[in-house]
Each structure stands twice: as C-alpha cells, then as structure tokens.
Amino acid sequence: MRLLLIEDERELAAALSVALSKHGIVTDHTTHLADALELTRQNVYDAILLDRRLPDGEGLAFIPRLRRTGADTPIIVLTARNEPMERIEGLDLGADDYLGKPFLVEELMARLRAVLRRPPTLAELKITVGRMVIDPLHLSVTVDAIPLDLPRRELLVLAALAKRKEKTVLRSTLEAAVYNYEEEIQSNALDAHISRLRKRLLDAGAGVAVHSIRGVGYLLKEE
Structure with a gap:
C-alpha cells in the first residue's frame, strides 16, 4: 500500500x-x-x-x-x-x-x-496464486493456510507481482511499491529482494516462480 x-x-x-x-x-x-x-x-x-x-x-x-x-x-x-x-x-x-x-x-x-x-474505491482484495493467498491490506501471506513470514519489502514486491500475475511488471513499478520518492534506491536493491524472495517461495512450496524479463522487469507465474 x-x-x-x-x-x-x-x-x-x-x-x-x-x-x-x-x-x-x-x-x-x-x-x-x-x-x-x-x-x-x-x-x-x-x-x-x-x-x-x-x-x-x-x-x-x-x-x-x-x-x-x-x-x-x-x-x-x-x-x-x-x-x-x-x-x-x-x-x-x-x-x-x-x-x-x-x-x-x-x-x-x-x-x-x-x-x-468502501466502493467505489479500488480496495485491495485477497489474491490467490499458486498455493498462496496474499492479503495486501493486512500484509500477510499463507501457503496452504500456513503463514509465510516474509520481510516487509519482500512482501510488498510479492504483492505487486501477484496483483499482475502472469504479466510483466516494470522495475519502476516494483520500486514504487517498495520505496517512497525520498528514498535513495541502490542499483541492485530490487534484484536482492527478488533473489531472497525466490528462495523463500521455493522453500515454502508456494507453487509459483518469479521470472526475470531482461531489461524490463519481472513476472510471477504459477508452476
């Protein structure tokens, strides 16, 4: 959010x-x-x-x-x-x-x-992808109903990808979901978040994978 x-x-x-x-x-x-x-x-x-x-x-x-x-x-x-x-x-x-x-x-x-x-606002609803259920509003993730503990920024990246699952998400869109405009973003910060997130999702058997789209961004797909 x-x-x-x-x-x-x-x-x-x-x-x-x-x-x-x-x-x-x-x-x-x-x-x-x-x-x-x-x-x-x-x-x-x-x-x-x-x-x-x-x-x-x-x-x-x-x-x-x-x-x-x-x-x-x-x-x-x-x-x-x-x-x-x-x-x-x-x-x-x-x-x-x-x-x-x-x-x-x-x-x-x-x-x-x-x-x-409240309608007509675009309230963020729970997102189901793979074996995960993501609740962006309460900032929580479960895999097969078991809570998955993720660091805040990794969870924000995951939620941004999940809202656009099966679609390429630009790096700039992901960075905007994680950092405010006053923060200085290191060139490899997003890649580091993605790398750690991939391992956590694999270890949890989440049934999804994050794919790199070279020079553009990332894409979340069900496996």
Whole structure:
C-alpha cells in the first residue's frame, strides 16, 4: 500500500511514516498543498492523509481540487481541529474520514482498512496464486493456510507481482511499491529482494516462480 501524507509537522510526519512502514505501507510526505497535487499527478496512491493547517492554506481546500482531476482516492483528515462542526465541515467537503490528533496508529490503520473496503474505491482484495493467498491490506501471506513470514519489502514486491500475475511488471513499478520518492534506491536493491524472495517461495512450496524479463522487469507465474 502507498499513501500520501500531507503534514507540516515534520517530526510527526517522520514518526508516522516509520509507524506505518511496520504495517507494510510506503509513505510519500509533503508539507505543501501545491506539491501534494503534483505528487498525485505523478503517482497512484491508495489513500491520502491530510492535515488542515498547512503553510500554503487550509488543507480541506485540497479535496475539491483533487476531485476535479477525476481522482477518487480516499482521504482521511488528520488534525487537531476536531470540534463537531469542524468534523462536519471536513466530511461535507468530501473527506472519507476525519481523525482528531492525537490518535493511535492502530485506530488509523483500522480507519484505512474501512475506507479501502468502501466502493467505489479500488480496495485491495485477497489474491490467490499458486498455493498462496496474499492479503495486501493486512500484509500477510499463507501457503496452504500456513503463514509465510516474509520481510516487509519482500512482501510488498510479492504483492505487486501477484496483483499482475502472469504479466510483466516494470522495475519502476516494483520500486514504487517498495520505496517512497525520498528514498535513495541502490542499483541492485530490487534484484536482492527478488533473489531472497525466490528462495523463500521455493522453500515454502508456494507453487509459483518469479521470472526475470531482461531489461524490463519481472513476472510471477504459477508452476
């Protein structure tokens, strides 16, 4: 899962990004609304976390601006402005949920799962491939109903491949699923993840294999 966090408190943003990463979530962060709109043009996000008090304006103004582009990405407002009428204002302007600060990461995760289950959003459903069942929303994998313990980044690679099973997935698409735009990606980092993932899948008898498509990317096939 990849989120956009629009938040001007840098320490809070950094702490939240680390906490979300433990749930397998890649977080892009910006402090300004103008930059946020540009990021939504360049990337596909599963959800957006939006503060209200931002250096270049009221965060709620971002919602209609985003919707005019045709994007229906779920938006959860995270703010200290949490009076009843402020919550009503945010929801009436198109926010999918509204969460007052301070909050528990566990509650935020529950709300994320809830908004991603709502139609017409493209909620990530469980994926069955080979002898595996992958749950991208809860970041879990089972082989013949037995949990398969994978490091977070390998699981993100696997989920990205499984969603496009039997199709070639570009390296850039896989890297976007694993790293945020601020991270420096080593040239062989993705290949290392794939190599370790292949061995774990083989050892677990997952019934799938990851094939290299030279110069393009990778492909997940049932064996």
